[in-house]
Amino acid sequence: MRKKIVGASWKMHVNTIKEGVSLAEGINNEVGNIEDLDIFILPSFPLIHGVSEIFKSGNIGWGAQNICFEKKGAYTGEVPAEMLKELGCKYIELAHAERKKYFNETDYRVNQKIKICEEFDFIPVVCIGETEDDLNSGKEKEALKTQILDMLDGVQNDFKKKIILAYEPVWAIGKSETAGLDYISKMHSFIRDIVKENCGEDVSKHIRIIYGGSVNPETSDELLALDNVDGVFIGRFGLNSVNFKKITDSALKNK
16 A cells, blocks of 8 residues: 655745744644655755754655755755755655756756665655647657656666656646646556556556645545545645645545
8 A cells, every 4th residue: 555645845935944944833733743644845955954853853754856966076056965865855856847947957867866866765756747738739648658767767676666756747837726637547547557567567556656736725635535646746735834734634534
């Protein structure tokens, strides 16, 4: 049985340390003692130490929104894996559509970062998703398959089992509604089939596939009841501890 996950990336919505610490305290008070779910928060780099001091007293994990593809060297502005390890990070978000759009991140580069995560035993939260152009041209499944195979290339099967695939249709990110439930269910099943076909049944049984893309307290019950939806990845709706608790309650109902 795959353990359900509720994760949130704060992106750069939380832009002061004071605000971040306050939000972390609120979330920790609401859900910090839950053991039946995996819960994680991904703040901006300067906030990691502050939230770790709050979350280390409970069961909420924390991590980073990115990692450097090399361990050390002249990579100005990057953050090394070893430093994130020292900060107690467990999860690393990779391949978000915004990284691809604004920073020209490629699937090859993401593959390098996954291998860094493998070396340092982080859990990569790997975002995958089709664009509106993919959808309109009927190539949504082809796009997903290419992303999965390119990003997991050369990664050991035992580590693949630990990876979290965060399915976020790019055309649904930041919108007022999620993709339709039937569509989400179909795509999650397709993703698991691709993993099974290319990585084996054992990996497909263990790897967790979560949904992101405008997840909110009103939609989380139905989303988390779908087959092959192992959790949710929350954006702006996770920036409120009450909302976060409601979504977590939905996961507990469907664990």
